[in-house]
Amino acid sequence: MTATNHMLAGAVVAVALHQPILVLPVAFMSHFVLDAIPHFGIKEDHPAERNRHPLFRYIIVIDIAMAVCLMVLLPAILKGVVSRWVLMLGMFFAFAPDLVWIRGFISEMRTKTDFKRYGWFANMHQRIQWFEKPWGLVTEVVWFGAMATLLGFLAA
Numbered sequence: 001m002t003a004t005n006h007m008l009a010g011a012v013v014a015v016a017l018h019q020p021i022l023v024l025p026v027a028f029m030s031h032f033v034l035d036a037i038p039h040f041g042i043k044e045d046h047p048a049e050r051n052r053h054p055l056f057r058y059i060i061v062i063d064i065a066m067a068v069c070l071m072v073l074l075p076a077i078l079k080g081v082v083s084r085w086v087l088m089l090g091m092f093f094a095f096a097p098d099l100v101w102i103r104g105f106i107s108e109m110r111t112k113t114d115f116k117r118y119g120w121f122a123n124m125h126q127r128i129q130w131f132e133k134p135w136g137l138v139t140e141v142v143w144f145g146a147m148a149t150l151l152g153f154l155a156a
């Protein structure tokens, strides 16, 4: 799923559980649960090709902008509801497994060829994401709305 949705789930975990010792592992595991739900993605035969797909690029730019907004706004909105550090750690750990793609993505953008040196963790992570299609954007939007609503209830 998008970084925005992973981080929003991490925020829900942080607000629901509060305790860092619970928030960190649950936020981390939430990543794989979300990735197992059919979600947005573009499948091309070669990842390097996918990275140049206009819709993929458009969504990545929006996703990064929204994720940055969440990191700036949520600590302010949830002030007094959850510790700022627990919130930031929950959001970070919920997104963290996707850090594994960054090296390959940069290499693919530079060399225009597929990055093939992923380890077992990335391979497992990739297999969990069994369904990635453009219309999975619907899931992303619905998930965002549901989690934002849940966060509102938890924080009230």
Ligand SMILES: [Zn+2]
Residues within 6 Å of the ligand: 001, 031, 035, 097, 098, 125
């Ligand atoms: Zn992922």
